[in-house]
Amino acid sequence: MGDGRVVVILDVAPLVRRQALLPRDHVVAPVATVETRRVPLVMVVDDSVTMRKVTGRVLERHNLEVLTAKDGIDALERMVERVPDLMLLDIEMPRMDGYELATAMKGDARLRGVPIVMITSRTGDKHRQRAFEIGVERYLGKPYQEPELMRNVYDLLGIDAGATRNE
Template sequence: MPGKILIVDDEVHIRMLLEQTLEELEEDFDVEILSASNGEEGLGIIVEEKPDLVFLDIMMPKLNGYEVCQKVKADPALRNVNIVLLTAKGQEVDRKQGLELGASRYMTKPFDPDEVLDVAKELLNIEDSLA
């Protein structure tokens, strides 16, 4: 079942690293990868494209990741969108807030590319037959 992944981060090198990490899913499982450079743009793409999975930074201009997550989870049409907050904010209070807002996962930067790939496969229900 092909799906869509949206990467929302205001740092271009983080977006590129995530795209490179996830390109295996694009090639092997026909997953479409989209990206946005701020929360407002990301929310617009979420509403328009309804991705299956969003890797969402918290500290961004226009709308922060918490605000985007809250708006997505408040919209019944978007409730099936899985959100992974991927952020440098590693405090337990930040993690708790993100999960309370409806995020599926909370991961901290710097991230392990293999863990990002595993989380994406799990949340997209992709069986890795090569494993």
């Protein structure tokens, strides 16, 4: 690469041609599959870099994989490649706020099943009610307490709280 990184290039055409020349009755022994432990992916969407970092560290300490986004548009762009198992979402953000992102996700068949926890400074009943009407599963006020956050995360992911603790 121009920056000095080495990249492996695989020329697939000769492999395809070779496979085509093999006799049809040639049976390839199945390759043993290695079971890998899949770590749940949690997306943290907040315009505050501090909140993204702090929350990300909390989740990583509990052996969860973290993906972050600075607002709803950024989150949607990132979810083209990877759909998270859970989303932690702020309400007040530029470009696309939490309500708009949650509404877009619940309207998209591919993202509809992702549970959403709203974490916001807007703790009033009207905000909470609007979130639940959209389909948000949990609603926490800022600042959140780590045990309460992790209890909700584990519950929504269907994980035993003791199984991922790294103490």
